[in-house]
Amino acid sequence: MKLELNKLTKRFSAKTAVEDMNITINSGVYGLLGANGAGKTTLMRMICGVLAPSSGSITLNGADIAEMGEQYRDLLGYLPQNFGYYPDFTAEEFLLYVAALKGIPPRNAKLKANDLLQTVALSDVARKKIRTFSGGMKQRLGIAQSMLNDPRIVVLDEPTAGLDPKERVRFRNLISDLAKDKIIILSTHIVSDVEYIADQILVMKKGRLLMTGTVEELTSSMENCVWNCLVPAREADSWNDKYCISNLKHEGNHLELRIVSKERPLPDAVPVAPTLEDLYLYYFQDESPAKPLKGVSL
Amino acid sequence: MQSKQIMHTHQPGLHIRTKYIDFVIMQLRFIRAKVWAAHLMVVLVTVLATQNFLLFSTLNHLQVLGMVSALTPLLALASAKVLAGSFQHGVVELEVSTKYSLDKLLLARMGILGIVDAVFLTIMLSFLSHRFDPEFYVILLYLLVPFVMGLLGCLWIINHTRSRESGILLYIGLLMLTQITLSFQYDALYAASATGVWIFVLVVSFIGLIWEAHTMLASCRNRNVFNLIYS
Numbered sequence: 001m002k003l004e005l006n007k008l009t010k011r012f013s014a015k016t017a018v019e020d021m022n023i024t025i026n027s028g029v030y031g032l033l034g035a036n037g038a039g040k041t042t043l044m045r046m047i048c049g050v051l052a053p054s055s056g057s058i059t060l061n062g063a064d065i066a067e068m069g070e071q072y073r074d075l076l077g078y079l080p081q082n083f084g085y086y087p088d089f090t091a092e093e094f095l096l097y098v099a100a101l102k103g104i105p106p107r108n109a110k111l112k113a114n115d116l117l118q119t120v121a122l123s124d125v126a127r128k129k130i131r132t133f134s135g136g137m138k139q140r141l142g143i144a145q146s147m148l149n150d151p152r153i154v155v156l157d158e159p160t161a162g163l164d165p166k167e168r169v170r171f172r173n174l175i176s177d178l179a180k181d182k183i184i185i186l187s188t189h190i191v192s193d194v195e196y197i198a199d200q201i202l203v204m205k206k207g208r209l210l211m212t213g214t215v216e217e218l219t220s221s222m223e224n225c226v227w228n229c230l231v232p233a234r235e236a237d238s239w240n241d242k243y244c245i246s247n248l249k250h251e252g253n254h255l256e257l258r259i260v261s262k263e264r265p266l267p268d269a270v271p272v273a274p275t276l277e278d279l280y281l282y283y284f285q286d287e288s289p290a291k292p293l294k295g296v297s298l
Numbered sequence: 299m300q301s302k303q304i305m306h307t308h309q310p311g312l313h314i315r316t317k318y319i320d321f322v323i324m325q326l327r328f329i330r331a332k333v334w335a336a337h338l339m340v341v342l343v344t345v346l347a348t349q350n351f352l353l354f355s356t357l358n359h360l361q362v363l364g365m366v367s368a369l370t371p372l373l374a375l376a377s378a379k380v381l382a383g384s385f386q387h388g389v390v391e392l393e394v395s396t397k398y399s400l401d402k403l404l405l406a407r408m409g410i411l412g413i414v415d416a417v418f419l420t421i422m423l424s425f426l427s428h429r430f431d432p433e434f435y436v437i438l439l440y441l442l443v444p445f446v447m448g449l450l451g452c453l454w455i456i457n458h459t460r461s462r463e464s465g466i467l468l469y470i471g472l473l474m475l476t477q478i479t480l481s482f483q484y485d486a487l488y489a490a491s492a493t494g495v496w497i498f499v500l501v502v503s504f505i506g507l508i509w510e511a512h513t514m515l516a517s518c519r520n521r522n523v524f525n526l527i528y529s
Contacts, residue, residue, distance in 0.1 A: 048395040073395060073399065080391040080392055082391070093328075097328050101403065102396050102397050103316045145392070
């Protein structure tokens with residue numbers, strides 16, 4: 001299965017939200033990383049057919065998804081960033097409602113809904129109205145509805161928002177189990193959500209694809225560019241102005257800084273293994289165009 | 299979450315899909331009971347009016363007819379709230395991405411509510427035509443015109459504004475108040491000589507209603523729902 005984005009662009013009046021995106025997506029888990037306003041949600045909406053592109057196309061196995069229409073949407077499972085629901089519906093009713101929209105016969109829908117409620121640990125509250133749910137419970141319900149039709153393409157926009165750490169780990173396990181023979185695209189600000197499960201990371205900035213690769217490929221580009229060093233606490237602001245600080249820890253009167261920089265910031269700075277979070281923080285520390293680290297190729 | 303659970307559930311026929319007609323019928327169960335309750339209430343008031351019950355015993359025939367006629371926008375309100383529900387509760391984005399997309403869902407709802415409204419208007423018409431003098435088709439006009447005007451205004455508000463809930467409530471309230479006031483002040487509104495005006499208003503309102511319904515469905519089909527998302 002192959003999803004191809006060909007010169008995909010989306011403009012809203014004066015603003016270009018997604019610009020000239022070219023990428024081929026095969027089966028596997030894809031993590032879409034980017035700051036607010038990078039264009040992730042717009043891209044996901046176009047992939048799901050919610051928004052029409054301004055130019056370019058999206059094809060599945062060579063066929064334009066706009067022309068496939070209902071046939072394409074039958075393969076799709078989508079969790080929007082702003083997951084809406086009918087507050088008077090119970091969790092079970094809502095899943096049956098979405099199942100009807102997905103064309104699933106009532107008997108199959110009931111079986112599948114019960115399964116999914118159990119999977120996302122909402123069986124006990126299946127008959128309760130959604131408006132009584134916590135944010136995390138609503139999000140779990142949103143994840144469940146995206147899986148109703150056993151989709152071949154799963155698009156999850158910020159799926160772990162509102163989930164506690166234990167639920168996030170369970171969610172990662174769920175995605176890993178489901179990923180076989182499916183395309184799963186999930187966007188997040190939480191790097192650890194994708195770091196361990198994504199086969200490929202797509203980094204977006206200002207509507208463009210900044211870089212793409214496995215976690216190892218992306219982090220290896222920052223080898224010998226991440227340092228640990230100890231500085232006096234009173235110098236915190238000046239170090240923050242000079243370097244990209246990916247972590248800061250107080251050690252008595254000193255600060256242990258984790259700095260991303262091509263040059264060694266201090267003679268006694270110790271090089272450490274880079275993480276995806278270091279890369280993310282470096283490229284999204286401000287809204288100015290990212291300058292590649294000297295000598296680092298993308 | 300028990301991820302392995304869903305990997306091993308055997309569900310024969312998992313990839314069978316319903317036909318559109320089955321989808322339409324299934325939508326009946328998702329329209330809330332309060333919608334039907336609102337329809338029943340309007341019919342109940344009609345029955346009470348025709349039996350000279352309580353307040354209605356102090357009014358003349360034309361005033362009673364005017365009062366009942368002014369109630370039909372409530373049917374339009376109940377139906378419009380169902381149509382606005384997707385936009386009101388932010389479910390549009392999800393509904394656009396499913397097999398039976400938002401335009402097919404709205405068409406199903408329009409069809410169901412259209413049939414239900416027709417049935418309830420017919421019930422009202424049968425009670426009123428047995429009780430009051432004007433011809434059958436004249437009473438039908440008195441019921442249809444405020445109903446269609448109510449529905450037209452509600453669809454316009456849903457299509458063109460973001461204040462959907464408050465907008466349609468305010469509009470229907472003003473429409474009903476206006477008609478009740480006119481009914482009590484101008485008997486000529488229900489005179490035979492005014493029938494031509496009622497027919498004209500009905501035709502214009504109906505054309506407007508078809509246009510707004512078409513606009514709603516076309517916006518969904520063209521995937522230009524971005525402006526319709528979130529009230």
